[in-house]
Amino acid sequence: MPSPYVPYSPSKAAIAGHTIHRLLTSFPIACFTLALATDIAYWRTSNLMWLEFSAWLLLAGITVGVVAAVFSAIFYLVRYGTRALRLGWTAAIGTLIVLVLAFFNNLVHATDGWTAIMPWGLALSALTVLAMLVTLWLGASLAYGPGTGGRTYD
Template identity: 50%
Template sequence: MAIFSASNRDAAAYPIQSLFVPFPFVCFTLALATDIAFWQSGNVMWQNFSAWLLLAGLMLGSLAILAGLMDLMRPRTRPLRPPLLSALLYLIILGLSFANNLIHAGDGWTAVVPYGLMLSALTFVLCLVAAAVSARKYARLAWRI
């Protein structure tokens, strides 16, 4: 029978937000891919896919924010909290994707092709930056353990 000290319990804590954060990144990346497909083909099906992917990413991103707030209240997840820059980037990404979803709500070619495509690309780049910022902290923690 193993007895866990306080330091072992703190090191073993797993943040709940880590379950939800990857899903918006995947949805926003696929929204960029479907925007490019719409730009190349003009088929309205791709515009609908983009709108649904943006909505799914926003919903799952909201769940990630709620899980992150729950993790803020748990003292055991203190070492694994994302840095402030990463949290701000997550909020900016969700704000941009909300604006992008409003743009995609329009009809026809102008709902995607200049501004929707640019916002999708900007969201994708910010997702990469947020993942890099978060990975730096987790890499430092891995060396600590």
């Protein structure tokens, strides 16, 4: 009986064996997580420096996140194995939700002082990180699952 797994074929759009969208995705993950940490620091200290850090981290994460989403969409549409999976659409929608949440969070952080973080800024940062974790789990299932052309570890 033939294997249900598509044999591993490395992507041509890769650096040192890692696809470009996977490399770019790491930056928004760090930025959105650190934005939550700086929001918590601002909540605890009321130091405006943390508010500024959060706003810049969100902006940087959104900018690189959009570029990563474009590369991810290209990868998703070109590779046959990933187009066949419904999980890909779920991960794509999750990525859009994360970027939209981060955008609105950045708008909230653009307001002045304490009201920029408490309560909506902190809540949106936590919600962004939560949605990001779910999307990362879906993306990892997509990248390393059966039929994707990626390595499977079973």
